[in-house]
Amino acid sequence: YPPLSEKRWKKRYLYKKGKTRSMKDQFGRTIDYMRISITDRCNLRCRYCMPERIEWLPKEELLSLEEIAEICRLASSLGIRKIKITGGEPLVRNGCDRLIGMISQIPGIDQVSLTTNGILLADYAESLRRQGLHAVNVSLDALDPDIYAQITGYHKLPQVLDGLHAMEQQQIPTKINVVLQRGVNETECLALAELARHHAFDVRFIELMPIGHGKQLTCVSNTEVFQKLSDHYGTLLPDPDTHGNGPARYYTVEGFQGSIGFISAIHGKFCNSCNRIRLTATGDLKPCLCYQERILVKDALRSGDTKEAQKLLAQAIFQKPAAHCFETLSSITEDAEMSRIGG
Numbered sequence: 001y002p003p004l005s006e007k008r009w010k011k012r013y014l015y016k017k018g019k020t021r022s023m024k025d026q027f028g029r030t031i032d033y034m035r036i037s038i039t040d041r042c043n044l045r046c047r048y049c050m051p052e053r054i055e056w057l058p059k060e061e062l063l064s065l066e067e068i069a070e071i072c073r074l075a076s077s078l079g080i081r082k083i084k085i086t087g088g089e090p091l092v093r094n095g096c097d098r099l100i101g102m103i104s105q106i107p108g109i110d111q112v113s114l115t116t117n118g119i120l121l122a123d124y125a126e127s128l129r130r131q132g133l134h135a136v137n138v139s140l141d142a143l144d145p146d147i148y149a150q151i152t153g154y155h156k157l158p159q160v161l162d163g164l165h166a167m168e169q170q171q172i173p174t175k176i177n178v179v180l181q182r183g184v185n186e187t188e189c190l191a192l193a194e195l196a197r198h199h200a201f202d203v204r205f206i207e208l209m210p211i212g213h214g215k216q217l218t219c220v221s222n223t224e225v226f227q228k229l230s231d232h233y234g235t236l237l238p239d240p241d242t243h244g245n246g247p248a249r250y251y252t253v254e255g256f257q258g259s260i261g262f263i264s265a266i267h268g269k270f271c272n273s274c275n276r277i278r279l280t281a282t283g284d285l286k287p288c289l290c291y292q293e294r295i296l297v298k299d300a301l302r303s304g305d306t307k308e309a310q311k312l313l314a315q316a317i318f319q320k321p322a323a324h325c326f327e328t329l330s331s332i333t334e335d336a337e338m339s340r341i342g343g
């Protein structure tokens with residue numbers, strides 16, 4: 001799409017007779033999804049995401065749960081319909097389940113989902129269902145306990161498997177996110193795909209992105225994973241069902257309860273259908289994962305200027321760049337850890 005001027009964008013996409021008609025960016029993409037990181041802290045140290053030693057952000061710099069809910073309210077008035085809570089590890093923040101309850105009651109918000117490493121999921125499962133959690137993504141890169149510990153720094157695989165079991169019991173729709181690294185866990189892809197045979201979990205392969213520590217590791221392309229799975233299972237058929245709101249392409253395998261998904265940010269750029277903005281735990285809006293650019297909303301919010309905060313949200317939408325530049329490492333300007341951005 002050729003970009004629109006801000007004046008034409010406002011006229012065409014933002015407001016009509018004082019009401020929001022839709023929320024599109026300067027390239028005409030509908031933006032209806034916001035990922036919110038609620039903490040930079042984590043109970044794992046995945047090698048592509050976080051250094052072993054890290055200084056946590058001071059508590060007062062983080063948005064409070066009430067402030068996050070307020071931003072969701074403003075975003076909903078602009079056309080955001082789906083919220084994903086992420087981190088760091090969102091479940092290590094006290095009140096994560098309560099926040100999900102607060103957001104799911106906001107008029108206009110259709111879905112609240114969670115991305116978690118699964119360690120605390122069993123403890124919170126019942127509460128998350130009661131609070132109205134719509135769906136969960138569990139990050140799990142290996143079923144071999146030693147490889148799991150090598151990647152995450154901890155022998156906590158049994159807790160994750162308990163978490164998955166608890167999601168089944170609570171009947172919360174669950175996707176499993178797998179990031180493969182060359183020479184580390186590429187051998188795990190078939191075992192992980194098998195989870196979709198025996199459970200109604202979608203298993204999704206996400207290409208490693210050159211953000212933070214991911215820059216030092218080697219991505220396994222989804223073309224290669226697709227080939228490996230096709231060689232093993234025979235033809236993978238495109239799944240006609242809708243599975244969510246994101247860029248994943250889904251395929252079915254005969255006899256499987258769940259589907260196999262591929263999120264190919266590097267080898268299958270999907271920027272022309274990007275539908276999201278990000279909010280960091282410190283209240284920065286991020287129009288694109290790849291660039292450092294941030295729009296700071298916390299000060300406006302804390303000074304009670306909700307109109308200004310809403311304007312900043314609209315600005316973050318408008319300013320979304322046309323595409324990421326992960327294929328040209330020298331052009332990536334984001335240098336924060338993924339745990340600070342939220343993935």
Ligand code: SAM
Nearest residue numbers: 049087088089115116117139208209214338343
């Ligand atoms: N702690 C939660 C979890 O692990 O799901 C939520 C935060 S984590 C940053 C969100 C997602 O980002 C995880 O699925 C993780 O695998 C993914 N991630 C982190 N660094 C990545 C990278 N460099 N490339 C691709 N995905 C990455």
Ligand code: SF4
Nearest residue numbers: 042044046049088117
């Ligand atoms: Fe923690 Fe998630 Fe990053 Fe792993 S990927 S270190 S679980 S924030």
